[in-house]
Each structure stands twice: as structure tokens, then as C-alpha cells.
Amino acid sequence: MGLERQLEGMLGRIGLSRAEVTMRCRYLDWQDEDAAHLASRGASLDDCHQAFVERLYDHLAQFGPIAGILRDPVTLQRLKHSQLDYYQRLWRGPYDRGYVLDRLRVGLVHQHVGVDLKWYLGAYRLYLDHMLGALLGEGADQRIYASLLKAVFFDMTLAIDTYSSAQRQALEDSEARFARALRGANDGLWDWDLETDRIYFSERWAAMLGLGRDSLGEGSTSWFGRVHPDDLPGLRQSVDAHLRGDTPWLNHEYRIRRRDGAYLWVLVRGVAEQGRMAGSQTDISQRKLSEQQLRHAARHDPLTGLANRLRLDELLQQALQRRQRPGAREAGLLFIDLDRFKLINDSLGHAMGDRVLVEVSQRLTRCLRPGDHLVRFGGDEFVVLLDDLACLADAEQVAQRMLDSLHQPLHLDDHSLAVSASIGITGLLAEGQAVDTLQAADLALYRAKEAGKAQFARYSTELQAAAQKRLDLHNALAHALAREEFELHYQPICRIDGSRPQVTAVEALLRWRRNGRLESPLQFIPALEESGEIIAVGDWVLREACRRTRRWQLAGQQDLRCSVNLSSRQLLQPGFAQRVAAILRECGLRPTSLVLEITESLLMQDSAETLACLRELAVLGVRLALDDFGTGYSSLGYLKRFPLQILKVDRSFIGGAPDDPELNAISRAIIGLGRSLGLEVVAEGVEDPAHLDFLLGQDCRYAQGYWFSRPRPPGMLEPLLLGEEGFEGEGCLPGPATGPREDSQGSRR
Numbered sequence: 001m002g003l004e005r006q007l008e009g010m011l012g013r014i015g016l017s018r019a020e021v022t023m024r025c026r027y028l029d030w031q032d033e034d035a036a037h038l039a040s041r042g043a044s045l046d047d048c049h050q051a052f053v054e055r056l057y058d059h060l061a062q063f064g065p066i067a068g069i070l071r072d073p074v075t076l077q078r079l080k081h082s083q084l085d086y087y088q089r090l091w092r093g094p095y096d097r098g099y100v101l102d103r104l105r106v107g108l109v110h111q112h113v114g115v116d117l118k119w120y121l122g123a124y125r126l127y128l129d130h131m132l133g134a135l136l137g138e139g140a141d142q143r144i145y146a147s148l149l150k151a152v153f154f155d156m157t158l159a160i161d162t163y164s165s166a167q168r169q170a171l172e173d174s175e176a177r178f179a180r181a182l183r184g185a186n187d188g189l190w191d192w193d194l195e196t197d198r199i200y201f202s203e204r205w206a207a208m209l210g211l212g213r214d215s216l217g218e219g220s221t222s223w224f225g226r227v228h229p230d231d232l233p234g235l236r237q238s239v240d241a242h243l244r245g246d247t248p249w250l251n252h253e254y255r256i257r258r259r260d261g262a263y264l265w266v267l268v269r270g271v272a273e274q275g276r277m278a279g280s281q282t283d284i285s286q287r288k289l290s291e292q293q294l295r296h297a298a299r300h301d302p303l304t305g306l307a308n309r310l311r312l313d314e315l316l317q318q319a320l321q322r323r324q325r326p327g328a329r330e331a332g333l334l335f336i337d338l339d340r341f342k343l344i345n346d347s348l349g350h351a352m353g354d355r356v357l358v359e360v361s362q363r364l365t366r367c368l369r370p371g372d373h374l375v376r377f378g379g380d381e382f383v384v385l386l387d388d389l390a391c392l393a394d395a396e397q398v399a400q401r402m403l404d405s406l407h408q409p410l411h412l413d414d415h416s417l418a419v420s421a422s423i424g425i426t427g428l429l430a431e432g433q434a435v436d437t438l439q440a441a442d443l444a445l446y447r448a449k450e451a452g453k454a455q456f457a458r459y460s461t462e463l464q465a466a467a468q469k470r471l472d473l474h475n476a477l478a479h480a481l482a483r484e485e486f487e488l489h490y491q492p493i494c495r496i497d498g499s500r501p502q503v504t505a506v507e508a509l510l511r512w513r514r515n516g517r518l519e520s521p522l523q524f525i526p527a528l529e530e531s532g533e534i535i536a537v538g539d540w541v542l543r544e545a546c547r548r549t550r551r552w553q554l555a556g557q558q559d560l561r562c563s564v565n566l567s568s569r570q571l572l573q574p575g576f577a578q579r580v581a582a583i584l585r586e587c588g589l590r591p592t593s594l595v596l597e598i599t600e601s602l603l604m605q606d607s608a609e610t611l612a613c614l615r616e617l618a619v620l621g622v623r624l625a626l627d628d629f630g631t632g633y634s635s636l637g638y639l640k641r642f643p644l645q646i647l648k649v650d651r652s653f654i655g656g657a658p659d660d661p662e663l664n665a666i667s668r669a670i671i672g673l674g675r676s677l678g679l680e681v682v683a684e685g686v687e688d689p690a691h692l693d694f695l696l697g698q699d700c701r702y703a704q705g706y707w708f709s710r711p712r713p714p715g716m717l718e719p720l721l722l723g724e725e726g727f728e729g730e731g732c733l734p735g736p737a738t739g740p741r742e743d744s745q746g747s748r749r
Contacts, residue, residue, distance in 0.1 A: 010104055021100060035093050042091030045134070049087040052130045053080050056123060066119055082106070117164070121156060187280040192220065194243075194275050199223060208266070208283055210259035228255035228263055235268070243272055250279060253288075301376040303354055304361040312375040315385050316437060319428055322387070331428040332395035334384035335441035336364070336402065339420045339453040341380035352412065359410050360419060367401040383441070392427050392458075399423045399456040407454075422448040426459035443467050473527050480512060481537055487511050488544055489711035492720060493563065493682060493704040494727075496692060501708065503721055505561035505595065508545035509711045510537070529567060538570045542580065546587040546594060548714055553593070557721055563595040563625060568602045572609060577616035584620075591621030595646060599627050603642060611642065618643035625682070629670060639677055647674035651685020651705065658694040671698045689729065 057080060060066045070076050086106060089099065110120055129146045136142050188205025192198075198218045206213045209226065216222045227235055231254035238252040250270040255263040265288040270279020299311035307315070319331050338360065345353040357380065364382060365374050373385040384402075386395050403421065410417040424445030429437045440459040446467070448457035480486055493505040512519045528534040542564055549562035570576060584591055596617065602610070603626070614624060625646035626639070639647070649670050656663030667683075674681035683695050686705030695703055707729035709720055719725040 010108070011101075016100060016104075035095060038091045039093060041135075042088065045091060045131075046088075048131070048134045049084055052087075052127060053083050055130065056083070056126060059126065060119070060123070063119070065116065069115070117160060121160070125150060187282050189278070189280055190223070190270070191278040192276065194272070194277060205281055208258075208264060208281065209256065226257040228257070231255050239277075242270075243277070250277070253284065304358055304376050306361055306365075306374050306376040306382075308375065309377055312373075312377070312383055312385070315373050315375075316428075319385060319387060320430065323428060323430070329387075330389040330392055330394075332386040332389055332392055333426050333428065333437050333441045334386065334395060334399055334402075334456075335377075335424040335426075335438070335445045336382040336384065336421050337423075337445055337449070338380040339422055339449075341419075344417065344419075348415065352415070355412055356410060356417065356419065359412070360406065360421075363405045364402055367398060367405055369398075372398075383438070392425070395425050395427075396456065396458070399425055403454065403456065420454035422453050423456035424448055424459065425456055440464075470527070473524065474531050476514060477512075477524060477527055477531065477533055480514070481533070481540060485513055486537065486540065487513060487713065488541065488548065489713055490548075490562075490717050491704055491711040492708050492717070493561075493702060494708050495701055496696060496703050497699075497701045501692075501703075501727065503557075503708075504559065504702070505563060506549070506717070506721075507563040507565075507597075507704065507711075508541060508548075509565075510541055511711075529569065532569065534567045534569050535573060538567055539579065539583075543583050543587065546583055546589045549593060550587050550589045552718075552721060553589075555722075560721070561593050561595055561623070563597050565597045565627065566602070571598070571602060571613055577613055577620065580617060580622060581620055584622075592623065595623045595625050597625045597627040597648070600629065614642055628684075629674075639673075639679070645680060646682060647677075647679040648682045648684055649674075649700075654683050654685040654691055654695070654705075655687070658690060664694075667694070668698055671695075671700045675699065687729075 057070060057076065061070055070079070086102075089102065093099070107120075129150075132142055132145060186204065188208050189200075189202035190205055191200040197220050199220055199222065200218075201213060201216050201222075203213055206216055224232060224235070235252055235254045238247070238250055241247050242250045248271075250268060250272075253265065253267050256266055258264050264283060265285045267282045267284045268279060269282075270277050299308060299314070300306065301308045316333075322328055323331060341353070341356070344356055357376075361374065361376065361382070364384070368374060368384065369386075371387055373387075375383040375385070377383045384398070386398060389395060402423065406419050406421050410419055422445055424441045424443065424447070426437060426440040426444055429440055440463075443463040443466075444457045444459040447463055448455050451457060489509045489511050490506040491509060492503045493507060494501040495504045510521065510525070512521075512524050525534075528537055545562050545564050549560060552560050573579075580594075580596075581591075584594065598614075618624060623645045624643060625648055626642075626644050627648045628650045629647050647670070649667060653663050653667045653670065657667050658664050671681050671683070680702060681700050682702040682704065683691075683700050684704055686692060686695070686703045686707045688707060691705070692703070692707065708727045709717065710728065720727070
């Protein structure tokens with residue numbers, strides 16, 4: 001920095017404004033006549049001043065600290081000449097801003113050359129002593145005043161030393177506090193002279209990079225040359241923005257190269273002032289590492305280490321952007337769901353389930369190509385993003401590899417587990433379509449599950465239409481009970497071992513009249529089960545069937561029984577047996593008049609809750625029937641373990657008898673098994689006289705089917721119950737059917 005700029009800066013630090021100079025002159029009682037007095041004698045004192053300058057420098061040469069400065073003759077002559085100029089200005093003026101700057105300049109020069117303040121003030125004392133004799137002459141008073149000057153100037157040097165010492169101590173204390181703060185903050189310091197492009201770096205600044213200060217240059221290239229190429233433009237923009245005044249300070253994060261070639265994350269802070277910029281640099285690598293770990297944790301699954309749903313959203317957006325580029329190839333999505341994974345968790349525990357998920361994720365990963373992404377979507381669901389496909393058929397090849405890989409047993413500890421998956425496949429759909437890519441893949445997955453699991457299916461627009469239809473169905477079913485759209489039809493169950501079949505029971509079958517037409521139970525019963533509405537609807541069916549049966553009993557059918565099909569959701573509801581008892585009391589129906597039909601699939605759960613509920617129902621007197629026996633595992637354990645009284649033979653066996661030898665043999669075996677266990681056997685699906693003859697030949701006493709009557713509303717069934725009409729197989733009930741053929745089959749509620 002030049003001398004003139006130093007002077008300007010000194011003026012600001014001292015605070016020598018015009019007002020300050022005026023105040024000082026007033027304090028010294030300086031008047032215009034004072035300047036006139038000095039000017040009137042100034043010219044006559046030139047010889048006196050010349051003599052004093054010689055005397056002064058002869059005197060200074062006797063003191064070592066000053067003598068060293070005066071050895072050079074050229075320097076000595078320059079100082080003497082400058083001293084004479086000063087005395088002329090002192091006496092002659094003018095006493096303006098230039099005078100003040102000249103005084104500061106002289107003081108600054110003396111400070112630069114190393115003249116301590118006590119020598120500087122001592123020279124003033126010597127000057128006044130010399131001028132006292134020149135102006136007033138020799139005498140006792142002059143000598144006394146000279147002595148006074150010596151004492152006063154000695155005191156002045158002590159006072160100035162005291163002020164200086166206190167200021168130095170305050171500065172040292174401040175610097176010490178600053179140094180301790182810097183050590184605590186572990187920051188590096190830098191000071192950049194913008195005009196000369198020279199930078200001072202502290203030891204800590206260099207140490208951050210594994211360097212010493214001596215190995216760093218003084219120019220800005222020693223700093224910016226080490227900045228990571230990707231971060232350098234941003235750093236320069238931040239510096240320039242601050243220098244332009246766009247930002248109050250410099251605050252920027254970037255990477256800088258260490259001595260070993262690795263990059264360090266740092267935070268630089270600084271401020272520019274009067275051609276300089278200075279600040280600090282902080283090592284923020286640990287924070288950046290923590291932020292990176294947090295970002296990774298937020299986008300990855302902690303169990304498998306795979307990307308999660310948040311990361312999948314980012315990957316899908318990136319893939320969609322790539323698809324918009326010219327020449328972009330196909331991209332596809334696989335939605336993977338493990339089949340029957342809940343069974344592993346329930347039987348072996350969640351810890352083993354987690355191990356299975358980790359093993360599955362590793363197997364799926366090995367089926368991918370470089371650049372593909374596997375995501376754990378949640379639970380036992382995974383998503384694969386396939387990029388750069390020649391065609392979507394390539395996605396099917398990847399899916400098949402995955403199915404084949406999962407087909408191999410998993411060996412964990414002492415367990416050998418079979419795991420399969422269903423996979424939905426779709427191409428990448430553009431934003432704004434009726435369905436998004438994930439939804440399309442999920443619809444395809446649903447189709448694969450419906451088709452029997454352990455396979456893949458591709459998305460088509462028909463799947464979306466079917467999904468919309470299912471949604472409409474669920475929405476309509478949610479209000480059907482409140483709108484009184486449900487009704488019960490009844491199919492008679494007859495005793496056939498007498499001279500003529502007699503109606504002894506009816507089976508209540510749920511029907512839904514929607515918009516004036518009956519919906520197929522095969523469509524809406526599974527939807528009720530899936531949504532959970534079957535619980536409320538099942539209670540309504542039970543109450544309505546009991547009320548109708550009691551009405552028929554009071555009308556003369558005293559021994560009539562009613563069968564009602566149970567859902568597994570109903571049976572597993574807490575307090576279900578107590579609810580059945582309450583409904584029976586409400587309707588006035590004897591418990592023995594109610595038959596609850598359950599399926600093999602329900603008994604397969606074989607839970608303690610199921611067994612306890614069935615036993616509680618049996619204690620009430622409610623009869624329990626096993627429906628569709630022979631279509632499942634047909635386990636004898638069910639017949640022994642559970643309190644069953646009735647065994648119903650599925651229509652698929654009766655329909656083939658007596659012509660099909662195998663079905664003939666199976667039917668005979670089931671009927672014989674039931675009778676040997678003391679169970680009442682009911683054969684379903686009786687549709688022609690040959691079926692009746694076969695059952696009578698096997699001593700099967702009860703049957704139901706279209707030969708007797710198809711399911712009918714209560715009013716249309718009452719003539720049959722009263723004996724006013726014969727059975728349909730006898731040709732006594734002409735007219736259209738009131739329900740589809742499957743009404744006498746499985747989905748009966």
C-alpha cells in the first residue's frame with residue numbers, strides 16, 4: 001500500500017476530521033494572531049534553525065539506537081534537509097489540511113525508519129530549549145525554563161509510554177483472545193491484497209492441506225489453483241459478487257486439493273475493505289460426510305441397502321427426462337411382490353423374514369444389468385427400473401431370470417425355504433397419462449397374482465379398465481347395505497331316503513340387486529371379503545336368515561333348519577359366538593335350527609382362536625358344517641379336531657357320478673367316511689335322477705341342487721315348503737331361473 005493511502009487510512013483511524021482539528025486548536029487557544037506572530041519572525045530564524053539542525057544530529061549521534069540510522073551520509077543529508085523544511089513550515093504556515101498531512105507523513109516516515117517516540121519527543125524538547133535561548137537570550141529565567149522543559153517532556157514521554165503500554169496490552173489481550181478463539185475454531189486465516197494480488201495464509205490454513213506456509217506461493221493462484229475444477233466457477237462468482245457489493249460478505253463452500261491429492265470440503269468466509277479482502281477457512285469435511293450419510297439414509301433402505309421410494313421417484317424423473325432426448329431407447333419398470341411372504345414372518349419370525357428379504361434382494365441384484373436399479377418399495381415389494389432397452393420384451397427376460405433365481409431354495413440356518421414372486425411389467429409412461437408408471441406396474445402385478453402367482457404379467461389398458469371397474473364395485477358395495485340393495489335367496493336341502501324327498505333345511509344365499517339387476521356372487525363376494533365389508537354384511541345375512549327361518553317355523557315348518565355360510569373374517573372377530581347367541585335370542589330361533597357352514601381353507605389356519613370360537617358355537621347348540629369337502633386338503637384331522645356335525649360333498653364330485661368311475665369312487669369314499677364318523681352327509685349339485693339313484697345307493701340321506709330347486713326369493717320358495725308345488729326335476733316349477741348356475745356352487749353368502 002502506498003504512503004498516501006496509508007495517510008488516508010491513518011486520518012480515518014485517528015479521526016482527524018475538520019471538526020476534530022478545530023476542536024484541538026480551540027483547546028490550545030490558537031488564534032490568528034498566533035500565526036501572524038510566528039510568521040513575523042520566521043524568516044529571521046533560518047540561521048538559528050540551521051545551527052539547531054547541526055546541534056540536533058550531533059546530539060543524536062551519541063545514542064546507539066539512533067546512530068545506526070544516521071551512518072549513511074545520504075540519509076543524514078536528506079533528514080537534515082527535511083528538518084529545515086519542517087521548521088520553515090512551522091513558523092511560516094499555512095496551517096491547513098496540507099500542514100496536517102505533512103505532519104502525519106513525517107511521523108510515519110520516522111516510524112518506518114525505526115525512530116522511537118521518545119527520541120522524537122526528545123528532539124522537540126531540545127528544539128524548544130534552543131529556540132528559548134535564541135529568542136529570549138541567556139539568563140537565570142531561561143535556564144530555569146529549560147529545566148522545566150526537560151522535566152515536562154520527561155513526564156510527557158512517561159505519559160505517552162503509559163498510554164502506549166495500555167493500548168499494546170489491550171491489543172495483546174485482544175490478539176490473545178482472537179488466537180485462542182481461532183485455535184478453538186481450528187480455522188485458517190487469509191489476507192488478500194487485491195491490488196498486488198498477494199495473499200497471506202496462516203499456518204493453520206496451510207496445515208489443512210497438509211502443507212507448510214513456505215510451500216505456498218503469495219499469489220491467488222496458490223489458492224484458486226487448488227480448488228476442485230467443478231467448484232472453481234462458483235467460488236469465483238461468490239468472490240466477484242461480494243466485491244461488486246451484491247453480498248455483505250463472502251460465504252461459500254467448496255472443495256480444495258490436499259497435498260496427497262485428496263479433496264477437502266471447506267467453508268470460506270471473508271469481507272472486503274479498502275482494497276483488501278480477509279477472512280477464514282473452516283474444514284467442514286465431517287459435516288459434509290454426515291450430510292452425505294443422511295442423504296444416503298433418506299434415499300436407501302436400512303435393511304437391504306437398496307434405494308427406497310424417495311430415490312425411486314428421483315430415478316423415474318431422470319429416466320423420463322432421458323426418454324425425451326432424440327434417439328432414446330426404451331425403459332421399463334418391474335413391480336415385484338413375494339408370494340405368501342407373510343407365512344414366513346408368521347411361522348419363523350420377523351428376524352428370519354428380514355434375512356429372507358436380504359437374500360432375495362441379493363438374488364434380484366444379480367439378475368440385473370449394469371445401469372439398472374433395484375429398489376425396495378416397502379415390506380416384501382421391490383421395484384426394478386430397467387434403462388436402455390432395445391424393446392420391452394427385454395424386460396420380460398429380466399423378469400424370467402428373477403423368477404428362475406428365486407425358484408432355487410433359500411438355505412438359512414436349518415431351514416430350506418421356497419420363495420416365489422409375482423412380477424408386473426410396464427414400459428415407462430409419460431407424465432400426464434391416465435395412469436403413472438408405478439400404477440401401471442402395480443396393475444400388471446395384480447394380474448400376475450390373479451393368474452396364480454410365481455409369474456409375470458404385462459400392463460395393458462384393459463387392466464386399467466378392470467381396475468376402475470373394481471373400484472366402482474367396491475364403492476358401490478360400501479353403500480349397498482345402507483341402501484338395502486342386498487337380499488337373500490334360499491335353496492332347499494332335502495332328505496331323500498323316504499318315499500319322496502322332504503325339505504328339511506334351506507341354505508341362505510346372498511344376492512345383490514344393483515340398478516335393478518342381480519350381480520353375480522362370483523364378482524361381489526370376493527370384493528366384500530377384500531374390503532372387510534363382509535363383516536357387517538355377514539351380520540345382516542345371519543340376522544335376516546334367522547328371522548326368515550323363524551317365520552317359516554311359525555307358519556308350520558317347525559323343524560326347518562337354515563344354513564348360513566361364514567367368512568373367515570367373521571369367525572376371527574372377537575366375541576363372534578356371543579353375537580350369534582344375541583341374534584338367535586333376538587329372532588327367537590333355537591340354536592339347533594342354525595347351521596353355520598365353514599370351508600376347508602378356514603380350518604387350514606388351525607388357530608387357537610378359530611378352534612375356541614367353533615367350540616363355543618357348538619356349546620350354544622349351533623350345528624357346524626364343513627362345506628365343499630374334497631376340494632381342498634381333505635384332511636381327516638379337520639374332522640377329528642373340530643366340532644363338526646355335517647359334511648357337505650362338493651358338486652364337482654356328484655356331477656360326475658355315476659358315469660365317471662374316478663369321481664364315483666371319490667364320492668363313495670367321502671360319503672362313507674362321513675357316515676363312519678357319525679356325520680350328517682349332504683351331497684351338493686344334484687341335477688338329475690341318476691344323481692339321486694347314486695346317492696340312495698350309497699345311503700346318503702341329504703342332498704341339494706337344481707333337481708329340487710334353484711335358489712329363490714322367500715316368496716317364490718314358500719309354495720315348495722308348504723307342499724303346494726313339486727320339485728323342479730319333476731317338472732312342477734316351470735319358469736325362468738332367478739340366478740346363475742354358480743349359485744349352487746362355492747361362492748354362497
